[in-house]
Every structure is written in structure tokens, then in C-alpha cells.
Amino acid sequence: MDIEISEYRANPGYNGSPMIERRRYLDRIAAATGRAPVTSLLGPRQCGKTTLAREFASTRESTRFDLGSEADVRQLANPELVLGELRGLVVLDEIQILPRLFNVLRVLVDRPDADTRFLILGSASPMIVRGVSQSLAGRVEFIDMSGFDLEETGAADMRKLWRRGGFPRSWLADSEAESVAWRRGFIRTFLERDLPQLGVPVPAVAMRRFWNTLAHHHGQTANAANLGRSIGVSDKTARRYLDLLTGAWMVRQVQPWFENLGKRQVKAPKVYVRDTGLLHSLLGIDKDKELLGHRRVGASWEGFAMEQILSALDQPTPWFWSAHGLGEIDLLLLLRGRRIGFEMKFSEAPRVRASTREIASALGLDHLFVVCPTRQAYPAASDITVLPATAIPSLPERIEEL
Secondary structure (H helix, E strand, C coil): CCCCCCCCCCCCCCCCCCCCCCHHHHHHHHHHHHHCCEEEEECCCCCCHHHHHHHHHCCCCEEEEECCCHHHHHHCCCHHHHHHCCCCEEEEECHHHCCCHHHHHHHHHCCCCCCCEEEEEECCHHHHHHHHHHHCCCCEEEEECCCCCHHHHCHHHHHHHHHHCCCHHHHCCCCHHHHHHHHHHHHHHHHHHHHHHCCCCCCHHHHHHHHHHHHHCCCEECCHHHHHHHHCCCHHHHHHHHHHHHHCCCEEEEEECCCCCCCCECCCCEEEECCHHHHHHHCCCCCHHHHHCCCCHHHHHHHHHHHHHHHHHCCCCCEEEEECCCEEEEEEEEECCEEEEEEECCCCCCCCCHHHHHHHHHCCCCEEEEEECCCCCEEEECCEEEEEHHHHHHHHHHHHCC
16 A cells, blocks of 8 residues: 655644655554554654654554543543454554553553554653563564654755754744744743653753753763753762653763773763754754854754764664774764764865774774765765765665675
8 A cells, every 4th residue: 555655734833835755754664563563653742753643544544542632541541442442553642641551552462363553652762662671572663753854855955954953843934033933932841841741850940951051062971970060960860861851852872882992982972962953942043154153063063964874874873982082983883784984074175184094994994974064975085985964865875885
């Protein structure tokens, strides 16, 4: 059966053009629901999970429950009875609100005659993973989702995507002012409503201060003691706040790669605000000119390019390598047994330093890509390619050809 393309059309908060195709995610959902009785679509709030699920469900017999709706929750007062009678596809949106449903799903999919497929949507990865590990292990396939990426928006809109971020309502807003206003409202709603709904007993003011602090440390190693000291909390509390934001898909922690090179290597993770639109709002950046003149523009570019690379290559586990006083590799990925490194440079004519070449050789990288806002890709050496960010969607094919 052909699957309709997920599109964002004109409606309040969106402009009428362009329409954004999200076929890659639809294809992955189709494949996953064909293999596993339960498919878990995970990602931050407002990234388009509900729209995508509706588009997918519209092509087949389906029933949808929004667990953020009191009416739908009341319908599931006896979930095993209600869900057990359904056929086709059953969509459960914001399932972390009713974690008791995990056990119910296990019972239903283990029935000998079970042929119903469940698509569960969630915005809190630790709660989802904990529930699955206890109840649905071996029965579920995960799909991680984010906002729009370069493949979806097109290379011509790269600067807009970097500036506004990938949340659909931010990217598709009619004006810069509306995009800024939406992001400010999202941050406030996330802190004041979404976190409490997830059972996170952290004052919104404290978490806002911590999130702002992380924005200023974007692209740097995370020292819990220093982060805590900057907002007047303990290092233990700072680590908890960091894990909460990571689990809610707002922050990415990139872990260090260890290699026995006889060097004093960095052991702390690096932290990034995953969506650059939110990063810019947290930093008080509203316009393109302000971004280009900001002291954190290089770090913002690094985080943007990293998220685009991870999306294009579908890699949930990134690494970096750094040694004190010797330099670093911004991103290290293991792809089909090969080590591929990435350096992010906010320069149209980046210079590959001798130290970078030495590190790449010492780490045994099969290839190093230097990602920058240049116009053309070109080889800097036999195993080093300078790659324009607009070409990131072509990375799977480029790496396959190495």
C-alpha cells in the first residue's frame, strides 16, 4: 500500500509554503510496524510526531488515542478490554502519561492470535526506555525523530534552518518575529507545564537558569561542579538537571572516545542544545546579523552541523576525541566497521592543521570530513574531504563510496 507523504500545510502558525515531505520517517514506520508488534516513535514535543502518526494511520485501518486528552484517558479506564478488541493499527500518543499501559501492551501482543500493531509516541526517553525494558523487551522497535533537517527543507534554506532550528512551527512561521515568539513560548511551556507533567519536581526558574547556563557552555565539556556552582546548586543536582534535559531531547551529551595513545584524554562529555533555534533564543539571538556577530557563532555552527550529520546517517551514538593540549575531533562515528571523523569549521576556506592530520592518523580514521559553509566539496588529502554543509544529506552515499 502506498503511504501518503507527511506534509505541513497552511494553518494557524504556519505559512502556506513550502510543504515539507517527511517520507523517510514514514518509510521507517512502515518497515518497523511490519516487523514488530510495537513501534515506539520518540522525540521532543512539537517535533511533528503526532502529524506524522496521523498521516501514517490515514492509510490503513486505525484507532488513535491522545493520552493528553482527558476524554481519551477515560476511554482507557479498562485498557486491556478496550485495546484488546481493536484491529489494525492503534496509535497511543504521549504514552509516558500512562506508563501502566506498557504491561497491558505486553499482554496483548503476546496473545497467540494477536495481529494488532501498536504505534506509541513519547516525549520522554528515560520513561519510555524504562517501561520498555520492564515490559516490552523483544517486542518493540524504536524510531528516534527530530525536527526538520536539511534533507527535508532543502539546501537553499540551510541558513534559515540553522537560525530558526528544526521545530516545524518555528521554521514555518510567517516571519522572524513569529518564529522568535514561538520559541520563547515553547521554552516557557516546556519548563512550566511539560516537565511537571513528566513528574519532574524542579522549579521552572531553577531549570531555566541551568538551561541558560548550558547554552553558554554549548559545545564544551560538561563539568558538573562548575555548572552547579554557576547557578548555586551541588554537582549532583547539576548532573540530575543535565540528565533531565537530555532525557527530554533538549540537550545532547556526546561521550568521549578512549584510545590508548599515551595522552591525557578528556573524560567528560560535551554538551549541546540540540535545536539551534532554541539555543539562539536562550542566548538572546533574534536576527541573522546578531548570530553572525555573536561570540558563540562557531559553537552554534558546530552543534547545527553535528545534528544534521547524525540525522543524515541515522546515528544515535556519537563520540568525540580530545586530549589536553593536543586538539580534538569534534565527532567520531563507527559506520560498518569504519571510523569516520568530522571537524566542524565556520569558515568558507577552512585550514586543516597538521595536528588534526596527526590525530586522525593516530585514531586510525578511515576518513575525515571537514564540514563548513563553503560552496564546493574538495579533497584536502587522500583521506580528508572538505564538505559544504549543504551536502550533508549526501553523506550516506559518499561514505559508501570510500
